[in-house]
Amino acid sequence: MSSLTNQNIFTVSRLNAEVRLLLENEMGIVWLMGEISNFSAPVSGHWYLTLKDSRAQVKCAMFRGNNHRVTFKPQNGNQVLVKARLSLYEPRGDYQLIIESMQPEGDGRLQQQFDELKMKLAGEGLFAQTNKKLLPEHPKCVGVITSKTGAALFDILDVLKRRDPSLPVIIYPTLVQGEDAAIQIAQAIGRANTRNECDVLIVGRGGGSLEDLWCFNNEIVARTIAASQIPIISAVGHEIDVTIADFVADMRAPTPSAAAELVSRDNSHKAQSIGHYQQKLFSAIRYYLAEQKQHNVALLHRLERHHPRHQLQRQNQQLDELQLNLERAMNRYVARHQQKLERQQYKLQLHSPVSKLAERKVSLSRLEQKLLDAMDRKLLKTRHQLALAAEKLDTVSPLATLKRGYSISQTEQGKIITNASEVKTGDTMITRLSTGEVHSTVL
Template sequence: MSMNSANNNIYTVSRLNAEVRLLLENEMGIVWLVGEISNLTVPVSGHWYFTLKDSRAQVKCAMFKGNNRRVTFKPANGNQVLVRARLSLYEPRGDYQIIVESMQPEGDGLLQQQFDKLKMNLAAEGLFAADLKRPLPEQPRRVGIITSKTGAALHDILHVLKRRDPSLPVVIYPTQVQGKDAAIQIAQAIGRANSRDECDVLIVGRGGGSLEDLWCFNEEIVARTIAASTIPIVSAVGHEVDVTIADFVADVRAPTPSAAAELVSRDTSLRTQQYSQRTDRLAHSVSTHLARSRTVLTRLQHRLAMQHPQARLQQQAQQFDELERRLYQSMRQTLQTEAQRLDRSAQRLERYSPASQIPQLSIQLRYTEQRLVDGMKQLMSQQRHALALQMETLDAVSPLATLARGYSITRNDKGNVLKNVADTSKGDVITTTLADGEVQSTIL
C-alpha cells in the first residue's frame, strides 16, 4: 500500500462523527422505543433533553420544541413512555443519541402503535379497498347481530329495529366483546353466521370505551374474518369518535349501534337510506385513500427529513444549548476565581498596610534609637579611655615632664638645641628653658 493511499483512509474526528451521524440517520430510519425517563432538563430554548433507560442500558435523547409541543402530557423523571424517534449523533461530543419526534405514555402508546402497524399492513394488502365493499340489501329478509347479549348495544339495536320495522326477523349471535378471548369469539360468531347463511346482513359491534376496551375489534383475526365474510357486514363499534380496524374492513361503518340498526332496517325514506349508505361508502373510500396517502406522505417526510436543513438546525440548536451551559459554567467559575483572588489580595493588603505596620515600626524605631544612644555612650566612653591613655603616654614623653624632674633645655640664638659644649663659642648668648621659665646667659 502506498503512502498516499494510507493517508486517504485517515479520518479527522469531525469527518468521522459526521459520517457516522449520516450512517445512523439514513440506515436505521424511524424506530419505536420504550423506556423510563431520567435526567430530564428543559433549557430556555424550550427543547427537551433526557435519558431513556431500562434495567440494563440507557440512551441519550433530544426532543426539539417543534415536536414536544404536540405531546399531550407533561413528562417527568420516572415516566414509562413510548417514543417514535430517529437515530443520530451529536457531532461536537461524539454522543450517540436519538431525536424524538413523538411521545406517549407506554400503555396507550403500545396499543396505538399496534393499531397503526396493523392498519398499514392491511391497507397495503388491499383489505380496505372500496371495490371490495359489498352493498347492503335494500330490503333484508333477516338481520344478524353479533354482540354481547347483556350489553347496551343490543338493547339499542333492537329498540331501533322495532321502531322502524317490527316485522324484520332478527338472529342474535351472542359473544364476548371485551377481554382476551373476545376476538376469537367474534370471529367464530361471524363464521357461524356465514355457515348457517340465515341472514343477508350482519351487525357487528358494541358500545363505546377506551382503546383497550375496544381492542378485540382491532385484532387481525377479526379483520380477516370480516373481509372473508360472504354476508355484508355493518361495523357498529362505540361512539362516533371511536374508530377500529373492523370499521375499515367492514362493508359499511356505522358511527353507533343505533345508526347501524337504521342502516339495515326498511324505512319509508329508502332514498335517504341509500344516500346515507353511499355517503358512508364515500367517506370510507376517502378515509382509505387518506390512509394510503398518509403512508406515502410519511415515507416522503422521512426521506425529506434525511435531507432537510432542519436536521442540521437541530444539531446546531443542541450545540447552542451546550455552549450556553458551558459559558454559564465558565462565567460562574471565573467569577468565583476572581472573588477568591480579590479576597487574597485584600488580606495581603491588610497584612502589609502602613496602618498595621506603624505600631511595630514604632517599637522597632524606639529600640533602634535606644541602641544608637547606648552605642554613642559606649563609643564616647571608649574614646575617653583611649584619650586618657594617649594623654598619659604623651605626658610620659613630654619635654615639660622632663623639665619638671629638674632637667633643662638650652638653645643658641638660632634656636638650635645645644647638645655638646663644642657647639658654643665665647660670647654666644644662650637660652635655658626650665620648668617654670627661661634664663639667658652669655658664654665667657
C-alpha cells in the same frame, strides 16, 4: 504512506458527518421503549433525556416543534414508547435519537400494534374497496353480534323497532371486552355464516378507550370479518373511535344506532340509500386518503433526512449545551467570589471596633457595678456609724432625762427657768414633760 491522498484522510468533523448521514439514511425511523432519566427542559423549549433499560441507555433529544404535541409531562422514571430518528451529535461524537413522538408505554404500545396491524392488512388488500360486499337494499333479517347486556344492543333494537318493527332480528351474544372477547366475536361471525339466517350482520359495541375496544383491533377478528360471506357493518364506539374492524368491514357506521338505521327502512328509504352510498364513498375516500398519507409519510421521511431543520436542531442542541456550560461557569465564579467575600468579612469582624467597643462596654459595666457595690458598702458603713453616734447622743440628750421623770420649765418666751427668782406672781410658766406640756400660772 505514499499511497495516501488528501481524500483518504478524514478529519474528525468529516468522519462524524459521514457517520451521521450513514446512521440517518440506513436506520431511518425506529420505535423504542424505555425508562426516562436525566430529563431536562432548557428555556429554549427543547427536551433532552436518556432512555434506558436494565442493561443499556441512549441519549435523546426532542425539539420544540415535536414536543408540543406530547399530551403529558415527561418525568424521570416514566416508561414511554417513542418514535425517533437515529442520528449523531457531531460536536461530541455521541450517537443519539431525535424523538418525533412520545406516548406512555401502555397507550403507545397499543397504538404501535394498531399501526403495525393496519399496515400489514392494508398491504394484503383486506381494506381494498374491491373486496367490499354490497349491503342488501331491503334486508330480510338482521343479525346483531354484541353484548346481550350492553347499551349498544338496546340502541339498535330501539331504532329497528321505531323504523321497521317487522324486520326480524337475531342476536348472537358475545363478549365485547377482555381477553376472550376477540375469540368469541370471531366464533359468533362464523356461527352466523354457518347458520345463514341473516343477510346482513351488525358487529359492534358502545364507546370506550383504546384498550376497551382492543378486541376489534384483533387480527383474528379482522380476518374473520374479511372472510364472512354475509355483509358486515362495523359499529364500534362513537364516531371518533376507529378500529381495524372498521377498515375490514363492508360498511362502517359511526355508532350502533346509525348501523340500525342503515339496515332498516322507513318513509325516507331513498335518503337511506343515498346515505348508504355516501358511506361507501366516505369509506373509499378514507381508504384512498390513508394510502396517500402513508405514501406522503414515506416521502416526508426521505425529505427529512436532508432537511436543513436537522442542522438547526443540532445547532440548537449545541447552543443549549453551551448555555448550560456558561451557567455552570458563572455559578462557579460567583461561588468563588462569595467564598472570598465571606473570608474578608470574617477578617473584618476579627478587627472590627464594634467587637472592641463591646468588650470595653462589658468592662465598663463591671467597673460600674464594682463602684455601685463600693458605694453601697460605704453608705452602709456610714449609716452604722451615724446610728452609733445617735445612740451616744441620745444618752446625753435632755429628752432622755425627761423620760426618766424630770421636766423642764420655760417662760412664755422660751427661756429655761433654772431659779425661782426668774419668775414672779402672775407669770405663765410652761412645763415640758416627756410627753406633752403643762401651762401654769405663778401665784
